[in-house]
Amino acid sequence: MIKEIDFSLRKLSKLKSSENQLNSVKLNFKIIIVVSIIFVLFGTNSVFAQSTYTINIPTGAADPRAPYFWQSEKDGDTSGEIHVLPSDTVKWSNADTEFHTVTSGISPDLGGEGPNGIFDSGLFSPGESFKNTFGDEGTYPYFCTIHPWMSGIVVVKSAFSVIQNVGDDAGDGSTTFxxxxxxxRVIVDATVDEDQKAVTFTLVGKPQNDDNTLTLHLPKDLISNPNVIWADGKPITNFEVIPEGGMNVVTIPVTETTQQVTILGTSVVPEFGALSTVVLVTSMIAVIFAVSRSKIISKI
Incomplete structure (x- = not known):
């Protein structure tokens, strides 16, 4: 009798333990599903190319007799002036042996009113850096409050037009750029060919000037390593590709009558978009859950 009671208690304890394990698996399953959906929905929305440009403060900049006080990694310019787009970031890196500041405004020593409160690094030591992201178009003068002869300008201007939702014809259409x-002229359409790993742009309108150069800021997640370009079915060999952060700046000489430009790369926007990714992740987790559940039940 005692043995039977002991066996029943052990059986009940085992059942409760298995039930707890099963509930734990269910909870983990739900958490993973929610996290996956949040990640996909908020991590794969339309992507806009943004860049970070670095201006170095060279050794000796604290001396007013130095040959230059800034050097841009973008183009090697030493004037302290840099042109960027809205949402771009400028990073000033202190490669000098002295403390510096990067403060918006014009130094009183140069006829200005001093700091204007838009941005200010405060003192930053050798080896440190300061970043500022520029949202609005405009001209932003800056200087070092310790060494007022160090002055520069950030010019923020939307010199580019934008074609939206490129990639909505690829995969399930949820990942766009x-x-x-x-x-x-004007680009009216952009089509992604997943098989050819290509993006084709359709050009229309009358030329507004004599410069027929097409410049594109192509996100690397849209098309990577653009290496072959066709204009109306004919190859173009004298194009230029310059990597800048998460995008490639592609410069293409075309004619005033060019109607289509096709760019081929090594990969294009992922075949599986947000919705497909959710379905795939959910399916995989469901299989894992089913296997775990069967193992727990088999132990009962």
């Missing part, structure tokens, strides 16, 4: 371009 906004592509900036500079051209004397």
């Amino acid at each position: 906004d592509v900036e371009y500079d051209f004397n």
Whole structure:
């Protein structure tokens, strides 16, 4: 009798333990599903190309007799002036042996009113850096409050037009990109060919000037390593590709009558978009849950 009671108690304890394990698996399953959906929905929305540009403060900049006080990694310019787009970030890196500041405004020593409160690094030591992201168009003068002869300008201007939702014809259409371009005509359409790993842009309108150069800011997640370009079915060999952060700046010489430009790369926007990714992740987790559940039940 005692043995039977002991066996029943052990059986009940085992059942409760298995039930707890099963509930734990269910809870983990639900958590993973929710996290996956949040990640996909908020992590794969339309992507807009943004860049970070670095201006170095060279050794000796604290001396007013130094040959230059800034050097841009973007183009090597030493004037302290840099042109960027809205939402771009400028990073000032202190490669000098002295403390410096990067403070918006014009130094009183140069006829200005001093700091204007838009941005201010405060003192930052050798080896440190300061970043500022520029949202609005405009001209932003800056200087070092310790060494007022160190002055520069950030010019923020939307020189580019934008074609939106490029990639909505690829995969399930949920992963799209906004592509900036500079051209004397208009791009009315952009089509992604997943099989050819290509993006084709359709050009229309009358030229607004004599410069027929097309410049595209192509996000690397839209098309990576653009290496072959066709204009109306004919290859173009004298194009230029310059990597800048998460995008490639592609410069293409075309004619005033060019109607289509096709760019081929090594990969294009992922075949599986947000919705497909959720379905795939959910399916995989469901299989894992089913296997775990069967193992727990088999132990009962």
